[in-house]
Amino acid sequence: MSTSSISHGHSFQALAGRSLGFWALLGFFLLFVAIGGLSSLYMETNGHWVTGMNNQVPWGLPHACAVFLLVASTGALNIASLGSVFSKDDYRPLGRLSALSAMAVQAGGLFILLLDLGRADRLIVAMTNYNFTSIFCLNIVLYNGFFAIVTTYLYMMMEPRLEPFYRPVAFSAFVWRLAVTTGTGSIFGLMVSRMAFHSAIMAPMFIALSLSFGLAMFLVILAFLQVGARRPAPSAQLQHRMLVLLAVFVAVSLYMVAVHHVTSFYSAERRDFERYILGGDGLYPVLMWVGFGLVGSVLPLLILLVPFKAVGTQARLFVSSIGVIAGGLCLMYTIIVGGESFPIDLFPGKVVSSTFFDGVVGTYTPSTPELFLSLGGFALVGLILVVGLWVLELLPSRRESR
Template sequence: MERTIYREIKVTPQVIQIAVLLGAFILAAAVAVLYIEAHGHIVTGMTNQIVWGLPHVFAVFLIVAASGALNVASIASVFGKTPYKPLSRLSGLLAMSLLAGGLAVLVLDLGRPDRLIVQMTHYNFSSIFTWNILLYSGFFAVVSAYLFVQMARGISARTVKVVGFAAFVWRLALTTGTGSIFGWIMARAAYESAIMAPLFIVMSFSFGLAFFILVLTLSCRLTGRVLGVKLLNRLGRLLGIFAALVLYFTAVQHLTSHYWARDGGIEQFLLFDGGIYTQLFWIGQVLIGGIIPMALVFHPTGGIKPASSIVASVLVILGGFAQVYVIIIGGQAFPLDIFPGYTVSSSFFDGQINTYTPSLPELALGLGGVALAVALTGFGMKILRILPTNLSDVNVGQS
């Protein structure tokens, strides 16, 4: 077993091709932002009923995945699992990149993105949004410090562990904050629940790790660096456990809500009558994002193939996206119950299921955020010594 050596990635024609592709997505997002800002949100699918749309699905997905991507580093430094240690740097870099991508989408969808400076000068501390801004900013600082202590010479293992622990606690706080954006909304039956914070935390474990597996495999393939099959399997099986956790928390969430007669309507809607939302829930989240990936990675013979971890990661991301879509859009599609016991009608869609058709600019903005996150990760690997030269199983070792 040799010492782990980290090296910047080389720019190959393949890397340039991917960079150009990502650049095209980012450019499309920029055009979409200018288009939306010039015409107003009228050109999006968002309305006064569905006030948060596809950009928020992308943004929340990326922000949740960001804190989860840091987990690999936490497993190594906080929980002392040595095989994950060579992956710590990439874990930190990917976490920051995903957060940057998610925040970019969130901020550029604002009604007045030009007023971001206002948000930096006016804080309302009773808003969880405000606290999230501080948590997001702090995340960059803490993870940067974590990367620094890992990469600088002459820093003791103890210091690395302490900073790693700080980053771990911070990321839990961050995801708690993200979940509470929804969990603290008393007005809407689909959200109001303390389980939102822990649910978002397990979602982050799952989505973040899936992203990490894909970025790691892609980077190693592109740069011709060895990635041990056992290491990949290990990550894949961990992903399977996280996917199971997400299913468990989702089940608790819906069972609780279903038990409360008051929320019977929203549960009936999401789980049975909701059309696209019901399909996204059962087929998207539960089947594609939960059961199939678990079957893939835990299969006695198929599970050890490298492809199963990779396919499982792709499925977890798709399923996770469906889950966030159902939470955000589905939760708004169901009408507010202002007059319990009455059937209601008005010119403002009271009592009606709200419809939402995402528009192309929204999709472009969201995909641009994903592209930005991947591009930032790639750029980081290009200028910093992030990726180990050799991740073969012999080299990484077991614990």
């Protein structure tokens, strides 16, 4: 049997971890993490040419997946924040799982990011030599701080004697998660050399996206626990609240993305890019309109808001969450890869011609090592969750879920 503990008036359990399925799942995640690491080593030793990336598109599929996970990680803390910062007691039994999910998702994103950038052996240099005029340097501090604060937050949840400090730490974690997402969005928003990225709305847009991406990731994790670990589902009332919450977050995310593109049309320098990304003949308009717009926004909203008597709330939450995640990956790919592929206007008003692809739309096709590295990051999320839930008492007991 799994062990149990009582904290803040709620009882919790750890995963038993003795079934064959548990060890098979653990081995599955370990295998894909190892494949991801070996794929990175292959790219590191053979050089940039074995990837689909080039001088025009230096960030590819792994970066899109990494940024998606980094954005989703702060949103995965939504449930914990609702229970502590906003005093919604129904969410408190899921607070521990929410905190672990946030750290696991961010670790998966950083795994991809660090290995995709290359020279991971020089990470210590970046962590000991700071240049705060660079947003990349600031993000190192923000990501490290996120792990420190959320770890402290989780410890406060598990230690009843620290009840007086629980609320202040929870509030600090909430504010810090906003700062982390602001920093991630500012990577692109402050990049003045790329007209596709440079925009003040990037940071608030990423905060809105983190709410929907993170909650969707958490709901999928919760669904897999219900099926794989045979954990009881949350109460019908809590499921309905999360359904409405996800619908609101998806609507806000769609609105912010729409505002970003509409306002860009009022800037003459960005108008050509908007026509390219939204109305061109290539892949990116399809990813925007069908991937993010239809699959990631409109369909989830219909599933969440239109009552289907034949389909239960759990199924609606799961299907809509999968759609939000798929749409989010499409959006990140469009923002990052699509934004890089559009030619840079080095000298506005002048025609620039050379043998170095000036004025030419960049091409990019993801390679197999890039795909496996990306999958390795998602596998690391699963690995951390499985081990964390096995070692620590983070799951609400069965009576808490009723």
